[in-house]
Amino acid sequence: xxxxxxxxxxxxESMGDRERLSANANTIGAINLLFHVDDRxxxxxxxxKGCTYEFDKQTxxxxxxxxxxxxxxxxxxxxxxxxKNQVSGQxxxxxxxxxxxxxxxxxxxxxxxxxxxELGKSFVIPVVDAQRTVPVTMKVEGREEIKTTLxxxxxxxxxxxxxxxxxxx
Numbered sequence: 001x002x003x004x005x006x007x008x009x010x011x012x013e014s015m016g017d018r019e020r021l022s023a024n025a026n027t028i029g030a031i032n033l034l035f036h037v038d039d040r041x042x043x044x045x046x047x048x049k050g051c052t053y054e055f056d057k058q059t060x061x062x063x064x065x066x067x068x069x070x071x072x073x074x075x076x077x078x079x080x081x082x083x084k085n086q087v088s089g090q091x092x093x094x095x096x097x098x099x100x101x102x103x104x105x106x107x108x109x110x111x112x113x114x115x116x117x118e119l120g121k122s123f124v125i126p127v128v129d130a131q132r133t134v135p136v137t138m139k140v141e142g143r144e145e146i147k148t149t150l151x152x153x154x155x156x157x158x159x160x161x162x163x164x165x166x167x168x169x
Contacts, residue, residue: 005031019047023106037061043107050111051101052128063087070128072102081131094131102128105166112138117156119143127165134165 006027013020020042027037038060045052055070065086072079079102083092103111108127115123115138122139141157160167 003030004028006037014047015044017046017048018044018053020044021107021110035062041106043104045103045107045111046101049101050103050107050114050125052104052107055104055106055128070104072098072128074098074100079128079131096131098128098133099126102126102133104128108136112158112160117158119156127162127167129165132165134162134167136160136162136165136167 006025008026009022009024011022013022021044023039023041025037025039026032027035038058040056040058042054042056043052044054051074052070052072054072057066057068057070059066059068066083067086068081068083070079070081077097079096079098081092081094081096084090103125105127108125112123112125117140119140119142122137124135124137127134127136137160139159139161141159144155144157146153146155162168
């Protein structure tokens with residue numbers, strides 16, 4: 001809160017019945033000298049159903065540098081993960097069966113916002129994280145008023161919970 005730590009940029013692009021969501025996160029200033037972050041995420045998904053078709057992730061966090069692509073082939077009923085560690089050169093290719101429509105974590109946040117949100121109500125989104133599918137429960141907990149430099153906004157607070165994956169704890 002003393003000085004800015006970084007920037008985040010989200011970008012939506014319409015592609016017919018699909019949407020492309022890109023997100024970039026970068027450290028700046030003194031934080032960049034302590035721990036450099038340059039993360040880029042890109043998801044292509046069905047905007048009506050929230051089904052992800054492809055999720056690309058380029059992660060640079062300190063010495064950790066990994067590029068990965070997760071493709072969801074609903075016709076074949078499988079997910080295909082290709083990953084490369086840019087530091088060690090190690091690669092990984094994994095194919096796993098999928099039950100149906102899945103949402104990546106990035107798309108899941110925006111798909112959840114498109115659902116009818118009522119205080120005290122919950123709904124579940126099947127989120128794919130690498131090669132695991134995790135049911136994430138989204139519970140609408142309360143209303144809040146958020147003040148930013150762009151103005152004051154009335155919001156709903158939604159709490160995601162899961163037993164595993166990146167949402168756990």
